[in-house]
Amino acid sequence: MIHKTLETRQVGRRELMAMFGAGVVAAMGVGMTPRDAMADAKSVTDAMMKVVGDNKPATGKIKLDLPQIAENGNTVPIAVEVDSPMSDADHVKALHLWADKNPRPEVASFRFSPASGKAKVSTRVRLSKTQNIVAVAEMSDGKFYMAKSEIKVTIGGCGG
Helix, strand or coil, rough: CCCCCCCCCCCCHHHHHHHHHHHHHHHHHHHCCCHHHCCCHHHHHHHHHHCCCCCEECCCCCEEEEEEEHHHHCEEEEEEEEECCCCCCCEEEEEEEECCCCCEEEEEEECHHHHHHCEEEEEEEECCCCCEEEEEEEECCEEEEEEEEEEEEECCCCCC
């Protein structure tokens, strides 16, 4: 009768972390193609169409407060406010933000109710390069409003 001897050994913390890291890297690569590397205006339009459907967003009601030039694309401040009474009959249901040259165009979506009081948000986003920020407000009456503004992202203030 032949017996196989199994050697048992302890896996060290570093070795375990290396195996875990390799698994994460492998999982991240699944389904990625070169086309996924950068969004474009069409991908923003496609993402926006998922929200607005056949409706054509009007301009107005949205105030974008963002820098014209961002010296550091890693943390760009953005504030958005939608003019609305925020009453039961007339309020902002959602606000969606997109960046047309980021690897994934969807930046954020915010939900509101009349209890929100104001349809106003501020956040910081990471932008890969000079691009447009697009905001769409979804109103309680089914209308949509859109605003768009470009942010020039420089590297160390030297242009880019």
